[in-house]
Amino acid sequence: GAVVSQHPSWVICKSGTSVKIECRSLDFQATTMFWYRQFPKQSLMLMATSNEGSKATYEQGVEKDKFLINHASLTLSTLTVTSAHPEDSSFYICSARDDRDSYEQYFGPGTRLTVT
Amino acid sequence: GIQVEQSPPDLILQEGANSTLRCNFSDSVNNLQWFHQNPWGQLINLFYIPSGTKQNGRLSATTVATERYSLLYISSSQTTDSGVYFCAVGYDYKLSFGAGTTVTVRA
Numbered sequence: 001g002a003v004v005s006q007h008p009s010w011v012i013c014k015s016g017t018s019v020k021i022e023c024r025s026l027d028f029q030a031t032t033m034f035w036y037r038q039f040p041k042q043s044l045m046l047m048a049t050s051n052e053g054s055k056a057t058y059e060q061g062v063e064k065d066k067f068l069i070n071h072a073s074l075t076l077s078t079l080t081v082t083s084a085h086p087e088d089s090s091f092y093i094c095s096a097r098d099d100r101d102s103y104e105q106y107f108g109p110g111t112r113l114t115v116t
Numbered sequence: 117g118i119q120v121e122q123s124p125p126d127l128i129l130q131e132g133a134n135s136t137l138r139c140n141f142s143d144s145v146n147n148l149q150w151f152h153q154n155p156w157g158q159l160i161n162l163f164y165i166p167s168g169t170k171q172n173g174r175l176s177a178t179t180v181a182t183e184r185y186s187l188l189y190i191s192s193s194q195t196t197d198s199g200v201y202f203c204a205v206g207y208d209y210k211l212s213f214g215a216g217t218t219v220t221v222r223a
Contacts, residue, residue, distance in 0.1 A: 002161075032209055038157075043202065043213045091157055095211075103147040103166075103209060107159040 001027050004096050006108035013084055013115055020080045021111045023094030029074040030096035034105065035067070038091040050077040074099070084115040118143045122203050122214035129193045129221045137188040137217045139203030147206040148179055150188050152199050153216070159202070162188070193221045 003026040013019045023033055031052045036044040048069055049057045056069035066088075068080040077096075081088055091112050095105040119142035129135055139150075150162040163170050163177040165186065170177050174193075179186040186205075190197055198221045204211040 034209075034211075043215050044159075044204075046210060046212070049210065093157070093159065095159075097209060102164060103206070104149060104161070104164040105209075105211060106161060107151070110157040112157075 002098060002106045003027055004094065004106050004108040006094055006111050008111060009109060010112040011114070013113070015085055015115055016083055018080055018082045019084060019113060020078055021092055021094075021113075023077045023079070023096070023108050025075045025096040025098075025106075028096075028098040028100070030077075031074060031099050033071060033077040033094055033096045035069065035077075035079050036093045036095065038093060038110075040091075044093060047079075081113065084113070086115045089113055089115045118145065118205055118207070118212045120203060120205055120212050120214035122201075122217050124217060125215065127217055127219045129190075129197075129219065131193060131195060131221055131223050133193050133221075134189070134191045135193060135219070137190070137201055137203075137219075139186040139188070139205070139214055141184050141186075141203075141205045143184070143207070145181065145184075145205045145207055147208065147211065148181075148186055149204050149211065150177055150186070151202045151204065152197075153202060154199055162201075190219070193219075195221045195223055197221050 033050040050071040071077040093110040095107045151159040200216040203214045
């Protein structure tokens with residue numbers, strides 16, 4: 001149980017285009033999901049908290065107009081990187097908390113974004 | 117925010133050896149998790165342990181919340197234990213990650 005999927009697993013896009021990443025909780029409902037970013041050889045940095053039915057909460061320094069988050073259902077959150085630039089290239093990881101459970105978070109396999 | 121320090125940053129082990137990884141944090145928490153990040157980037161949940169002691173096979177963990185630290189023990193290490201181990205802590209839902217400990221187990 002407690003499986004989180006992400007799609008796509010990797011994506012290459014050109015500068016100026018937008019790319020959407022999906023995060024799904026496969027066997028549980030998740031009112032709250034999270035989006036993280038990880039640079040090579042570094043730790044994970046929380047970008048935003050996604051809440052079903054309400055606006056996402058962004059961490060300080062994260063541009064909400066650049067990283068659009070939509071939590072459309074209790075099992076799906078999406079992150080759209082708008083007008084992507086090479087500096088947006090990174091490993092993006094989502095997590096979800098089971099509504100029935102504790103504060104434990106379950107992580108997706110990540111999406112590697114390369115902007116050329 | 118909560119500061120999280122992990123030590124050591126790097127650990128090289130011979131197969132079969134035991135080791136202890138440490139996680140210190142700066143504030144009260146009610147959420148603490150240990151993860152193993154595999155070479156493909158997937159974070160594997162090892163323990164959800166805001167307090168107390170847990171064991172799962174060759175791994176065990178202890179959190180002393182009043183003293184703001186947690187320990188992860190790896191016994192009889194295997195080459196498949198190689199990777200980065202992260203400690204993440206928080207109050208309620210938000211997690212702050214430590215910098216990780218990179219473990220290399222040599223055959």
